[in-house]
Amino acid sequence: MGKTYDVIVVGAGPAAWSAAIFAVRAGMSVLVVGVDSESGLADASDVRNFPGFPEGISGRTLLDNMIVQAKNQGVLYKKQEVTHTEEADGIFMVKTSDLSELRASNLILAHGANYIKANLPGEKEHNGKGVHYCALCDGPIYKGKKVVVLGNANLAAEEAMELSAYVSEVQIVSQSPQVNFSEGYKGLLESKGMQVTLSRVKEIKGDGDIAKSVLLEDGSEISFDALFIALGVASSLDFARQLGLEVAGDFIKVDESMRTSNPKVRAIGMARGGLNQIVKSVGDGGIAAVDLIKSVKGLPSYIDHT
Numbered sequence: 001m002g003k004t005y006d007v008i009v010v011g012a013g014p015a016a017w018s019a020a021i022f023a024v025r026a027g028m029s030v031l032v033v034g035v036d037s038e039s040g041l042a043d044a045s046d047v048r049n050f051p052g053f054p055e056g057i058s059g060r061t062l063l064d065n066m067i068v069q070a071k072n073q074g075v076l077y078k079k080q081e082v083t084h085t086e087e088a089d090g091i092f093m094v095k096t097s098d099l100s101e102l103r104a105s106n107l108i109l110a111h112g113a114n115y116i117k118a119n120l121p122g123e124k125e126h127n128g129k130g131v132h133y134c135a136l137c138d139g140p141i142y143k144g145k146k147v148v149v150l151g152n153a154n155l156a157a158e159e160a161m162e163l164s165a166y167v168s169e170v171q172i173v174s175q176s177p178q179v180n181f182s183e184g185y186k187g188l189l190e191s192k193g194m195q196v197t198l199s200r201v202k203e204i205k206g207d208g209d210i211a212k213s214v215l216l217e218d219g220s221e222i223s224f225d226a227l228f229i230a231l232g233v234a235s236s237l238d239f240a241r242q243l244g245l246e247v248a249g250d251f252i253k254v255d256e257s258m259r260t261s262n263p264k265v266r267a268i269g270m271a272r273g274g275l276n277q278i279v280k281s282v283g284d285g286g287i288a289a290v291d292l293i294k295s296v297k298g299l300p301s302y303i304d305h306t
């Protein structure tokens with residue numbers, strides 16, 4: 001039987017690396033299992049709202065820096081997808097796609113949540129080049145420009161309202177024959193005079209590399225400087241189901257220490273929902289790891305004296 005790690009972190013995004021760095025510094029054996037290229041951060045072309053980088057930084061570089069920082073301090077990294085998790089006799093077994101079976105006394109679930117894609121022709125090739133999924137992340141790039149928001153529920157209304165604070169024009173395209181905005185949002189959109197087009201988009205068209213318009217099913221086109229796809233985020237609850245954890249909607253339910261309904265399993269970052277931003281994911285990682293260190297060492301509080 002192989003080694004039993006103090007903790008296995010499932011996922012290789014910012015939440016995972018943050019937790020791993022804190023835990024390894026407290027002397028724990030830490031194995032991160034995930035695929036960093038699948039992290040949302042790897043797709044972020046220019047991160048401008050993560051403190052410490054006055055000129056911005058590419059998400060890929062930021063992630064690489066986190067990985068190097070974690071490995072330098074002794075975190076082990078297995079670049080594999082986790083296929084199954086289970087608990088027996090207080091030990092967690094983690095199975096991976098290369099058929100490895102790994103063991104740990106504690107688990108931190110940091111498997112993220114993906115933006116729901118519209119799966120339109122032209123979407124993938126223009127990702128980050130006029131096609132975006134987060135107004136908070138990329139909206140300010142389009143100050144004074146025209147943007148289109150794709151979606152028919154409250155998230156689309158919310159993104160449109162946020163963008164309207166600094167862009168010159170926002171138009172919503174519903175992608176369906178009706179919208180599901182709450183009364184509150186309907187009123188806000190009306191008060192802003194925001195146009196809502198009830199139509200399905202057939203294609204995102206570009207001029208060279210950059211997305212420039214959407215082609216609607218009636219053959220008309222709406223041009224833009226940026227398209228924000230606002231269909232929501234989807235977490236996988238596979239591991240929560242396998243481990244019998246309580247869930248809240250699409251996400252794993254946690255307390256303020258990031259503990260799930262199983263006190264030896266913590267869930268952080270987008271695996272537990274909330275704000276889809278790097279700062280929140282790395283914050284969750286720190287909180288979960290410190291709680292884990294305290295509980296393993298039996299301490300009322302933990303101070304990193306190194």
Ligand SMILES: Cc1cc2nc3c(=O)[nH]c(=O)nc-3n(C[C@H](O)[C@H](O)[C@H](O)COP(=O)(O)OP(=O)(O)OC[C@H]3O[C@@H](n4cnc5c(N)ncnc54)[C@H](O)[C@@H]3O)c2cc1C
Pocket residue numbers: 010011012013014015016033034035036037038039040041042043044045046047048049050080081082083110111112113114115128133134137138268269270271275276277278279281
């Ligand atoms: C295009 C884009 C631009 C963005 N721009 C910004 C920005 O400017 N500022 C900002 O703050 N945020 C930005 N974000 C959001 C930010 O990337 C996320 O909030 C952040 O990455 C979430 O971190 P996380 O660790 O919770 O999840 P993720 O980064 O999504 O990481 C999840 C990890 O879990 C792994 N995983 C999933 N399933 C399994 C499995 N079965 N087995 C093993 N591993 C698994 C994945 O491979 C991945 O490594 C952007 C996101 C995108 C997509």
